[in-house]
Amino acid sequence: DTGVSQDPRHKITKRGQNVTFRCDPISEHNRLYWYRQTLGQGPEFLTYFQNEAQLEKSRLLSDRFSAERPKGSFSTLEIQRTEQGDSAMYLCASSRTLSQETQYFGPGTRLLVL
Amino acid sequence: GQQLNQSPQSMFIQEGEDVSMNCTSSSIFNTWLWYKQDPGEGPVLLIALYKAGELTSNGRLTAQFGITRKDSFLNISASIPSDVGIYFCAGGNYGQNFVFGPGTRLSVLP
Numbered sequence: 001d002t003g004v005s006q007d008p009r010h011k012i013t014k015r016g017q018n019v020t021f022r023c024d025p026i027s028e029h030n031r032l033y034w035y036r037q038t039l040g041q042g043p044e045f046l047t048y049f050q051n052e053a054q055l056e057k058s059r060l061l062s063d064r065f066s067a068e069r070p071k072g073s074f075s076t077l078e079i080q081r082t083e084q085g086d087s088a089m090y091l092c093a094s095s096r097t098l099s100q101e102t103q104y105f106g107p108g109t110r111l112l113v114l
Numbered sequence: 115g116q117q118l119n120q121s122p123q124s125m126f127i128q129e130g131e132d133v134s135m136n137c138t139s140s141s142i143f144n145t146w147l148w149y150k151q152d153p154g155e156g157p158v159l160l161i162a163l164y165k166a167g168e169l170t171s172n173g174r175l176t177a178q179f180g181i182t183r184k185d186s187f188l189n190i191s192a193s194i195p196s197d198v199g200i201y202f203c204a205g206g207n208y209g210q211n212f213v214f215g216p217g218t219r220l221s222v223l224p
Contacts, residue, residue: 044204044214091156091157100122101208103147103204103212104157104159106156108156
């Protein structure tokens with residue numbers, strides 16, 4: 001069991017550029033979550049997938065954000081026209097659909113928008 | 115929307131002391147999760163709770179699912195330097211996403 005992986009671990013970009021992050025969940029997990037975390041706060045839910053279907057999106061997920069999970073395995077999160085307020089840690093978590101759900105997190109991608 | 119409160123916000127303790135922290139909510143949850151996060155890393159799952167009143171241990175850590183289903187508690191016994199970090203609680207219900215607290219920052223003084 002290799003755990004959740006995220007790539008890249010760090011990203012520095014200029015305001016207005018597009019960025020894309022990747023998450024590879026634990027292999028048998030059918031649910032995949034994206035969170036955003038800013039300094040001094042807990043993770044804030046952005047969106048989640050069950051297999052390839054995107055089932056829920058937070059109001060935090062503006063039109064500049066898009067997430068995909070085309071084959072129900074890895075997922076990508078794209079931010080278009082980045083703004084300085086997008087600077088944060090972007091966390092991915094995965095789980096299995098069970099009545100007793102437990103989410104396992106990846107190491108995160110830290111984004112800095114200059 | 116749902117919000118979780120964690121108390122204390124931060125704490126400084128001597129190595130060897132026991133630690134208690136809690137998490138409260140205005141909403142009922144049927145799952146509580148406790149995580150520890152080190153700087154620059156993702157949260158690591160410590161304990162999962164699925165039943166009101168449940169008491170579960172993981173080494174020196176013990177967590178309890180409150181009877182009202184609106185709170186949870188985490189205790190760390192005989193703290194050591196590697197316990198330093200931020201501890202997050204998360205509450206969830208089946209079919210819904212989890213809500214996270216703002217964290218309790220723990221510092222252990224040698």
